[in-house]
Amino acid sequence: MRSRFDEQLSSLNSALIEMGALCEEVIDIVTKSLADGNRHLAKKVAPLDCEIDRMERSIESMCLKLLLHQQPVARDLRMISSALKMITDMERIGDQAEDIAEIIGFLDRDAGMRGTSLQRMGEAASGMVAQSVEAYVGKDLDLARSVVSQDDIVDSLFIEVKKELIGEVASNPDEGEYILDLLMIAKYFERIGDHAVNIAQWVVFSVTGEHEEE
Amino acid sequence: MNSINGEKMEDTYKSIIQVDDLSLWYGQNQALHNVCMDIGEGRITALIGPSGCGKSTFLKTLNRMNDLVQGVRIQGTVSFEGQDIYSPQTDVSELRRRIGMVFQKPNPFPMSIYDNVAYGPRTHGTKAKARLDEIVESSLRASAIWDEVKDRLKSNALGLSGGQQQRLCIARALAVRPKVLLMDEPTSALDPISTSRIEELALQLKNDYSIVIVTHNMQQAVRISDDTAFFLLGELVEFGDTERMFSQPTDKRTEDYITGRFG
Numbered sequence: 001m002r003s004r005f006d007e008q009l010s011s012l013n014s015a016l017i018e019m020g021a022l023c024e025e026v027i028d029i030v031t032k033s034l035a036d037g038n039r040h041l042a043k044k045v046a047p048l049d050c051e052i053d054r055m056e057r058s059i060e061s062m063c064l065k066l067l068l069h070q071q072p073v074a075r076d077l078r079m080i081s082s083a084l085k086m087i088t089d090m091e092r093i094g095d096q097a098e099d100i101a102e103i104i105g106f107l108d109r110d111a112g113m114r115g116t117s118l119q120r121m122g123e124a125a126s127g128m129v130a131q132s133v134e135a136y137v138g139k140d141l142d143l144a145r146s147v148v149s150q151d152d153i154v155d156s157l158f159i160e161v162k163k164e165l166i167g168e169v170a171s172n173p174d175e176g177e178y179i180l181d182l183l184m185i186a187k188y189f190e191r192i193g194d195h196a197v198n199i200a201q202w203v204v205f206s207v208t209g210e211h212e213e214e
Numbered sequence: 215m216n217s218i219n220g221e222k223m224e225d226t227y228k229s230i231i232q233v234d235d236l237s238l239w240y241g242q243n244q245a246l247h248n249v250c251m252d253i254g255e256g257r258i259t260a261l262i263g264p265s266g267c268g269k270s271t272f273l274k275t276l277n278r279m280n281d282l283v284q285g286v287r288i289q290g291t292v293s294f295e296g297q298d299i300y301s302p303q304t305d306v307s308e309l310r311r312r313i314g315m316v317f318q319k320p321n322p323f324p325m326s327i328y329d330n331v332a333y334g335p336r337t338h339g340t341k342a343k344a345r346l347d348e349i350v351e352s353s354l355r356a357s358a359i360w361d362e363v364k365d366r367l368k369s370n371a372l373g374l375s376g377g378q379q380q381r382l383c384i385a386r387a388l389a390v391r392p393k394v395l396l397m398d399e400p401t402s403a404l405d406p407i408s409t410s411r412i413e414e415l416a417l418q419l420k421n422d423y424s425i426v427i428v429t430h431n432m433q434q435a436v437r438i439s440d441d442t443a444f445f446l447l448g449e450l451v452e453f454g455d456t457e458r459m460f461s462q463p464t465d466k467r468t469e470d471y472i473t474g475r476f477g
Contacts, residue, residue: 002474071433073460073472209462 005070009079012062013137016083019055020133022048023090024126026097027192031122033104034185037112045101052094056087075206082206086136089195089202093129096188096195103181111182117160118182121189124154128196135203145212147200154193161186230255230394230424231276231313236290238271238448240283245271248290249450251443253394258416258425260439260456262432264476268448269428273396276426277313278306295393311338314387318399320379322371322386327354327363330371330382334390349389356422357385358415377408384415388423395419397427401434413438432472436460444468 026045033041063084066072072080104111113119128147135144165179165186172179204212229252238246246268253259253276261269274280275292278299292299299309311334322330331350340346350367354360359381363374371382380400387395397416401409416425416438429435435442436456443453444465452459452468463469470476 005474073432073436074463074469076473077461 002070005066005072005076008062008066008070009076012059012066012080012083015055015059015062016086017133017137019052019059019087019090020129020136022052022055023093023097024130024133026052026094026101027122027126027129030097030100030104030185031119031126033101034111034122035114035119037110037114039104039107039110042101042104045098049094049098052091056091059083059087078206078209082136082202086199086202089198093192093195096192100185100188103185107181108178113182117157117164118186118189121154121157121161121186124150124157125189125192125196128154128193129199132196132199132203135200136206139203139207141204141207144200144203144207148197148212151193151197154190158186158190227254227257229253230295231426232291232293233276234291234293236272236275236288236292238268238275238280238289239287241285245448246275247447247449251450251453253424253426254441255424256420256422257440258420258427258438260435260442261426261428261445262430262435262442262471263445263451264471265430267445269443269445270398271448272445272450273398273426273428276394276396277310277315278304279310279315281306311390312392313394313396314390314392315396315398316380316383316387316400319403320376320383322374322379322382324370324372326368327371327374327382328367331385331389334386338390350385353385353389354382356388356419357381358411358418359385375408377404377411380404380408380412381415384412384419388419392423394424394426397425399428399430402430409434432460444471446471 026048029044029048030042033039063080066080070076128150131143131150132147134140135147162183165183168179169176201212204210231253233249233251233253236246236249237244249272261273263269271280275288276294276299280286280288288300294309294313297304323333325333328350331353332346335346335349340349351360351364354363359378362378363369363382371379374382380403384395384400401412404412413434416427419425420440427435427439439456441454442456442459444451444459444463444467446467452463452465459468460472463472467476
């Protein structure tokens with residue numbers, strides 16, 4: 001029964017997975033670009049961010065159609081309304097990765113941040129996004145809650161990055177602009193972590209019907 | 215559902231009908247199994263479930279309409295305002311005056327609009343014309359049909375549209391000043407506009423009456439009811455706050471039914 005509706009829900013799922021994978025990809029690109037000191041690589045982000053924006057519109061219209069046609073209740077209603085909220089966070093993640101890519105493009109030299117806290121921040125944020133989408137797909141409450149708690153790791157890495165950069169300013173006062181750019185990048189990673197937490201919280205709501213505040 | 219400091223609180227309400235361990239048999243066939251339910255005063259309670267699940271049977275036990283069915287046997291208690299309605303002392307006609315019923319198909323009597331509404335009060339002894347006029351007008355007003363019929367009260371009720379006939383039947387039920395209105399799929403034979411009129415009307419009436427409504431239209435249950443009861447195979451599977459039931463049902467069978475994946 002309702003096989004057509006079930007098919008539509010499963011296409012919605014696939015679209016969300018695809019959008020989540022794109023978000024993961026753009027974060028990975030900027031992180032690698034920073035680590036390798038490869039400014040050219042960051043140029044790949046802009047077209048992917050456009051694709052993320054396009055997917056947001058397309059998933060949104062899918063959800064509105066489902067609401068209109070199927071008048072979903074219970075878990076179906078929670079799933080569709082959570083999807084609507086999650087794509088807003090995913091779209092912001094795409095924008096922030098694009099912001100980072102833009103800063104990388106303006107850096108007055110290749111960063112080469114391999115092994116730094118900034119690189120670890122990028123990796124942690126990307127992992128959180130990947131896991132939040134995975135939690136959605138598998139309706140995995142434990143994984144969703146783990147994403148929420150991983151935000152502390154990103155936050156403490158941000159504090160480390162700040163300390164490292166303050167040290168840099170002291171030893172290389174001429175590099176002020178470059179160092180400030182890196183700080184902004186770190187802030188964007190920190191925001192991406194927050195969006196991954198939002199996604200994970202929507203997963204919890206979609207499964208349980210309850211909001212769990214941090 | 216109220217919310218204080220983010221803590222969810224179930225609505226607390228006074229009940230007007232208490233059903234306790236109610237079972238019902240039609241001959242050998244058990245149609246209701248140990249149903250317990252408190253029906254809230256001044257609230258709309260929706261009864262949902264697939265055809266044959268016992269919801270209409272349950273509705274009819276609330277004002278003893280099942281007494282008219284041959285071979286029916288009932289166990290358990292139904293208390294209305296503290297009195298067991300199945301006790302031998304109950305005056306059944308008085309009970310049905312206080313717990314009125316509106317049926318699926320509008321069934322006006324083949325007489326004038328006025329006489330349809332005045333019928334009940336007349337049978338219960340009201341004779342004075344001025345008093346009857348007053349009851350007819352206030353009942354028709356309360357049923358949101360006064361403006362449409364006030365200039366043709368002497369016309370035959372069968373000339374009204376289906377939706378108007380149903381509102382007339384509600385007026386007829388209200389004319390004897392009931393406390394509770396039982397509605398058995400009151401909009402299933404009506405078009406969308408008449409349906410929304412009846413729904414609006416139900417929402418207005420709950421200020422003065424308690425309403426129990428059987429409906430196959432789940433969106434209708436969501437739109438108008440405060441509480442919902444889900445029946446399956448004569449069993450009350452789940453009963454509670456409508457919003458909660460349609461967002462977080464606790465029983466898998468409820469979830470499967472309301473999301474259309476039943477069976």
